[in-house]
Amino acid sequence: xxxxxxxxxxxxxxxxxxxxxxxxxxxxxxxxxxxxxxxxxxxxxxxxxxxxxxxxxxxxxxxxxxxxxxxxxxxxxxxxxxxxxxxxxxxxxxxxxxxxxxxxxxxxxxxxxxxxxxxxxxxxx
Numbered sequence: 001x002x003x004x005x006x007x008x009x010x011x012x013x014x015x016x017x018x019x020x021x022x023x024x025x026x027x028x029x030x031x032x033x034x035x036x037x038x039x040x041x042x043x044x045x046x047x048x049x050x051x052x053x054x055x056x057x058x059x060x061x062x063x064x065x066x067x068x069x070x071x072x073x074x075x076x077x078x079x080x081x082x083x084x085x086x087x088x089x090x091x092x093x094x095x096x097x098x099x100x101x102x103x104x105x106x107x108x109x110x111x112x113x114x115x116x117x118x119x120x121x122x123x124x125x
Contacts, residue, residue, distance in 0.1 A: 008039065011057055011077055014096050015040055019053070039077075055094075058082070061101055065091055079106060 012027060019025035024044040032039055040055040056065060057077045064086045068074050075092040078084055081101035084093045100109050 007057075010096075010098050011039060011055075014077060014094060014098060015042060015055055017097070018094050019044075038074075042075075053092075059099070059106060061104060062086055080109070 008029060012029070015027055019027065019042045024046070025042055026044065028041045028043070030038055030041055036056070038054045039057050041052060042055060043050060043052040045051075051073075053073045053075055055075050055077055058065075059079060060082070062083045063076055063078050065074065065076055065088065068088075068091075073092070074090070075094055076084070076087060077094045077096060079099040079101055080095045080097065082095070087093065098109060100107060
């Protein structure tokens with residue numbers, strides 16, 4: 001049976017907002033074995049150079065990502081309002097428009113008029 005994580009669709013939409021296919025970016029889903037593994041790889045050819053970015057996801061209020069000395073560019077996708085000061089300055093940050101923190105609660109930020117905002121329960125590892 002094929003399982004499908006709806007959050008991958010949300011994350012991919014957020015990444016497409018930052019790295020558009022109109023600019024030559026292609027997005028490939030990876031198969032993470034643990035939640036701390038990268039979820040996407042974004043790449044494009046810029047002249048003779050191939051640019052590749054590894055994208056991680058974190059739904060923590062204070063995301064962290066260990067030092068990565070593999071010479072590649074890394075980006076972490078976080079909900080808006082997350083405190084990303086713990087991340088290495090070399091690691092890029094994309095703040096999600098779909099999810100954010102209200103205090104310590106992770107909420108879905110809808111743009112629909114008069115919509116209720118649901119509180120997402122904490123993710124278990």
